[in-house]
Amino acid sequence: MYTLIDGKKTSAEIREEIRREVAEIRRQGGKAPHLAAILVGHDGASETYVAAKEKACREVGFDSTVIRLEEDVTQEELLDHVRHINEDPAVDGLIVQLPLPAHLDEQQVIETIRPEKDVDGFHPVNVGRMTIGLPAFISATPAGILELLRRYKVETGGKHCVVIGRSNIVGKPVSILLSRKEEPGNCTVTLCHSRTHDLTAFTRQADIIIAALGKARFLTGEMVKEGVTVIDVGITRVRSDKTRSGWKLYGDVDFETVAPKSRFITPVPGGVGPMTIVSLLRNTLLSAQKVIYP
Numbered sequence: 001m002y003t004l005i006d007g008k009k010t011s012a013e014i015r016e017e018i019r020r021e022v023a024e025i026r027r028q029g030g031k032a033p034h035l036a037a038i039l040v041g042h043d044g045a046s047e048t049y050v051a052a053k054e055k056a057c058r059e060v061g062f063d064s065t066v067i068r069l070e071e072d073v074t075q076e077e078l079l080d081h082v083r084h085i086n087e088d089p090a091v092d093g094l095i096v097q098l099p100l101p102a103h104l105d106e107q108q109v110i111e112t113i114r115p116e117k118d119v120d121g122f123h124p125v126n127v128g129r130m131t132i133g134l135p136a137f138i139s140a141t142p143a144g145i146l147e148l149l150r151r152y153k154v155e156t157g158g159k160h161c162v163v164i165g166r167s168n169i170v171g172k173p174v175s176i177l178l179s180r181k182e183e184p185g186n187c188t189v190t191l192c193h194s195r196t197h198d199l200t201a202f203t204r205q206a207d208i209i210i211a212a213l214g215k216a217r218f219l220t221g222e223m224v225k226e227g228v229t230v231i232d233v234g235i236t237r238v239r240s241d242k243t244r245s246g247w248k249l250y251g252d253v254d255f256e257t258v259a260p261k262s263r264f265i266t267p268v269p270g271g272v273g274p275m276t277i278v279s280l281l282r283n284t285l286l287s288a289q290k291v292i293y294p
């Protein structure tokens with residue numbers, strides 16, 4: 001019988017913990033953490049993500065600011081906004097909602113955010129510090145995965161973890177974090193991708209599988225061994241005539257065939273997804289408390 005790793009419940013608990021910490025900071029006369037977001041253009045998904053982040057800030061008592069810039073903003077104008085927020089002592093964390101319109105240089109924008117305010121953890125300084133085990137802002141999805149493993153007391157030390165997908169925002173950082181000399185961590189990690197030959201030979205050996213490739217129901221029961229722990233990061237929207245919206249969300253894991261062989265497994269939706277915003281809130285709180293960069 002498997003244990004369902006409930007990201008919705010866990011994220012609600014963490015939100016409540018953060019809300020209490022903020023209330024305590026305020027009670028002692030301190031200032032609430034402040035998250036600023038830059039949103040360029042009117043992409044529907046980006047608008048939704050930023051609105052969700054604003055709402056989450058309100059719920060835990062953070063201050064938040066959203067800077068909305070037109071689709072045709074120039075690189076220099078955008079960088080000026082970033083530099084301005086970098087220098088604003090009232091703001092603890094800054095995120096620039098990605099993706100940016102094609103004429104803008106995302107990497108330059110990321111590298112202009114001061115690492116001390118980079119609560120998305122995308123700046124190369126934070127990525128580098130994470131890699132060598134120094135305090136760093138860890139990006140939201142990998143941090144959320146780690147927190148789920150921690151809270152569900154999934155044993156990771158000495159286990160073989162197979163990560164499928166090597167993106168800079170999920171696969172690569174999670175593979176580094178799980179190989180670090182700490183808990184959760186101390187795994188033997190195999191990082192697989194689209195050029196991996198005979199992926200099933202790896203997944204069948206895995207004690208832990210992190211599926212982050214973005215292919216609906218890719219990992220099936222015959223690809224895993226009994227007792228495996230499965231973290232499903234994928235989110236793919238598939239047309240459906242069974243839902244009111246006309247869409248259904250699928251993870252990278254075929255839950256029906258994989259769950260019966262699993263020890264722990266995350267659902268989609270309600271697994272890793274809800275953890276990302278709380279990880280961002282946690283980073284903003286850490287920034288306000290000057291924990292990472294004293």
Ligand code: NAP
Pocket residue numbers: 141164165166167168169170171192193194195196199212213214215233234235236272273274276
């Ligand atoms: P991505 O940039 O889309 O890259 C996908 C990765 O999977 C690549 O490394 C690719 O290999 C690999 N891959 C593709 N097909 C494969 C196959 N058949 N076998 C093995 N590897 C394969 O990845 P991402 O941005 O990390 O997103 C992955 C999924 O996670 C998406 O569904 C995304 O929506 C979801 N996601 C969810 C959250 C959340 O909060 N839950 C957050 C971020 C992303 P190559 O490198 O060789 O191309």
